[in-house]
Amino acid sequence: MLTCDDYIVPTTLDDALELMTRHSGRQRIVAGATDILPWAREGRAGDVHVPYLIDISKVAELNEVSVGASRVRLGAATPFQRFLDRADLTAAMPNMRHCAIWFADDQIRECATLGGNLANASPAADGTPPLLALDADVELASRRDGETVRRRMKLADFITGPGGNQLVQDELIVAVECDALPGYGGAFEKVGHRRSLVIAVACVSALVSLNADATEFDDVRLAVGGVGPKALRLADVEALLRGAKIEAATIDEAARLCVGLVQSRSRVAYRREVLRGFVSRALAGAAREAGADFDAVEAELEMYQHA
DSSP, rough: EEEEEEEOOOHHHHHHHHHHHHTTEEEESSEEEEHHHHHTTTTTSSEEEEEEEEETTTGGGGGGEEEOOOOOEEEEOOOOOOOHHHHHHHHOHHHHHHHHHHHSSSHHHHHOOOHHHHTTTTTTOSSHHHHTTOEEEEEEEEEEEEEEEEEEEHHHHHHTTEEEOOOOOTTEEEEEEEEOOTOEEEEEEEEESSSOOOOOEEEEEEEEEEEETTSEEEEEEEEEOOOOSSSSEEEEHHHHHTTOBOOOHHHHHHHHHHHHGOOOOSSHHHOOOOOOOOHHHHHHHHHHTTTOHHHHHHHHHHHHHHO
């Protein structure tokens, strides 16, 4: 059970940061609370008492979403459900729609926030690979000497390892900014130990744009999670595919390049096989969504998968 002495709901970022500083060491931040409540229930952390719970879900700036011609800005309290029910986001971030479908269930998607998913820094976090593929930055803020101080960094640098991130004491994720990629095809592949509310053993996110006659990869972005201490962008694989013809042999070569990335200490052979298959399938799905005629390629790709 989770208990507190005071539950505070600020409505401005300055107030939230001031409360964090004032109650430093005696507070915890919640927004969707989809991670802290399971963590605090009997059987995991046991009974947990926090003097001050600061609920930032009503902070206006953390709920702002804007979609521009080249970049998207998402407040850290944006729930995952928005990637399914906002047409501007599904168009600008084609891979996040596929990710959100896999993300927990309807009720949790309405509560679970983008910032919380990233702050937890789980190697299996669903939101990290799609955002890496979208070249995301994170904006952080803290209260120092009565002033709000902000800084930015690449998401790839923000997450340092399992449960580790670059947040300093009493600092908060304010927003995530990423590329807007309308016209790209997107995909997300995921597998876990159970059929519902799956925690990923491996996951892959892909974004693909095609040349004018849809026979070649123009731009390719790939990221993987669940196979090592942190999610990774696959720059070498992307470079191999950019400008290449959409052929089964090329896709299979790209998928095989990924096998050595598996660093997990358990089920290594399984993860390698899954990762190879997921990269192929994600590229196929994203290319098809971008407009490629993929039927013949897919049939040939099946033969490579069983070779």
